[in-house]
Amino acid sequence: MPENAPHLIDGKQIAEDIKVEIAAEVARLKAAGQKVPHLAAILVGHDGGSETYVRNKVLACERVGFGSTLLRFEADITEAALLAEVQRLNDDPEIDGFIVQLPLPRHIDAEKVIETIQPEKDVDGFHPTNLGRMVAGLPALLPATPSGIVELLARAGIKTSGQHAVVIGRSNIVGTPVSILLAKNLDTANCTVTLCHSRTKNLPEVVRQADIIVAAIGRPEFVTADMVKPGAVVIDVGTTRVTDANKKSGYSLKGDVNFAEVAPLASRITPVPGGVGPMTIAMLLLNTLRAAKGEVYPK
Ligand SMILES: NC(=O)C1=CN([C@@H]2O[C@H](COP(=O)(O)OP(=O)(O)OC[C@H]3O[C@@H](n4cnc5c(N)ncnc54)[C@H](OP(=O)(O)O)[C@@H]3O)[C@@H](O)[C@H]2O)C=CC1
Ligand SMILES: Nc1nc(=O)c2c([nH]1)NC[C@@H]1CN(c3ccc(C(=O)N[C@@H](CCC(=O)O)C(=O)O)cc3)C=[N+]21
Numbered sequence: 108m109p110e111n112a113p114h115l116i117d118g119k120q121i122a123e124d125i126k127v128e129i130a131a132e133v134a135r136l137k138a139a140g141q142k143v144p145h146l147a148a149i150l151v152g153h154d155g156g157s158e159t160y161v162r163n164k165v166l167a168c169e170r171v172g173f174g175s176t177l178l179r180f181e182a183d184i185t186e187a188a189l190l191a192e193v194q195r196l197n198d199d200p201e202i203d204g205f206i207v208q209l210p211l212p213r214h215i216d217a218e219k220v221i222e223t224i225q226p227e228k229d230v231d232g233f234h235p236t237n238l239g240r241m242v243a244g245l246p247a248l249l250p251a252t253p254s255g256i257v258e259l260l261a262r263a264g265i266k267t268s269g270q271h272a273v274v275i276g277r278s279n280i281v282g283t284p285v286s287i288l289l290a291k292n293l294d295t296a297n298c299t300v301t302l303c304h305s306r307t308k309n310l311p312e313v314v315r316q317a318d319i320i321v322a323a324i325g326r327p328e329f330v331t332a333d334m335v336k337p338g339a340v341v342i343d344v345g346t347t348r349v350t351d352a353n354k355k356s357g358y359s360l361k362g363d364v365n366f367a368e369v370a371p372l373a374s375r376i377t378p379v380p381g382g383v384g385p386m387t388i389a390m391l392l393l394n395t396l397r398a399a400k401g402e403v404y405p406k
């Protein structure tokens with residue numbers, strides 16, 4: 108399967124298009140003498156994957172003309188000290204939005220950290236206020252990966268209304284919120300949704316019913332050909348680093364879908380890398396722009 112096969116969903120290109128739109132809006136704000144959006148990120152410890160994602164987020168900010176701040180702390184920072192840093196960002200009028208990169212060290216209660224973020228600045232959309240508003244259909248800062256998936260389907264021209272979407276994985280940051288968004292009565296959604304997890308009985312049989320598969324499990328190549336109805340649309344969220352001696356970096360990135368055997372069956376499919384990952388970053392930028400403009404919570 109060539110990389111540029113027509114049925115590939117090019118998340119990287121679609122994310123670029125969104126960034127160009129955001130950059131134009133930043134230029135407009137600037138010309139109107141308004142403040143440029145500013146995103147901050149807190150990174151605790153030295154996890155390789157987290158370092159890459161946070162670096163990509165900061166670079167993306169520069170690309171669209173945002174201000175950006177990266178705050179780094181050692182893995183032994185106390186929970187109290189981290190909560191104080193979160194509060195400092197809450198209180199800093201220069202910062203429009205910020206994220207605390209997950210996972211956090213085990214001695215820190217991630218829920219507590221997330222609940223300390225002011226919902227107005229919660230551009231990850233992880234705060235219970237934003238999640239609750241999303242469920243209720245109120246304006247909210249939406250989690251980036253789930254909204255990125257919905258946006259990707261829309262911009263790739265994939266029909267969702269009435270389609271059966273099967274989501275595999277029920278995490279708070281991907282599986283659960285994407286299942287909620289896909290079921291919403293929106294032009295870009297209106298799916299019938301099934302949410303699968305590690306206790307799901309006869310999982311291959313359930314996934315085989317899907318018109319749209321969203322795989323968010325974190326197990327490389329979990330979705331195999333026998334689970335895919337011919338013609339299904341396949342969205343691969345997984346990004347697991349596996350050791351690869353053939354790569355300069357020493358690792359390669361693996362999705363949750365066995366691409367080699369599933370791609371020939373799928374009508375459309377996202378690659379890893381170059382699919383959902385870049386969309387997550389584009390939607391984070393979009394949330395920061397919306398936060399800066401007070402679109403969700405008027406200033
Ligand atoms: N591209 C992007 O922008 C992003 C990518 N990711 C990637 O997506 C993947 C998932 O991340 P995340 O949602 O945080 O993962 P979590 O580890 O938080 O959740 C994994 C989910 O998969 C389910 N699961 C695990 N094993 C099985 C199995 N054998 N059968 C069925 N379900 C199973 C778990 O079920 P249970 O609840 O029963 O334990 C759980 O609900 C990871 O590879 C992550 O790196 C994540 C965020 C953004
Ligand atoms: N507070 C918080 N918010 C997050 O949004 C968050 C998080 N914590 N912790 C980890 C997960 C994971 N995640 C990714 C984002 C971008 C890519 C991405 O851009 N991937 C590129 C490849 C990058 C590479 O080369 O490694 C791609 O798929 O093409 C991947 C994964 C955000 N997450």
Ligand SMILES: [Mg+2]
Pocket residue numbers: 278
């Ligand atoms: Mg997790």
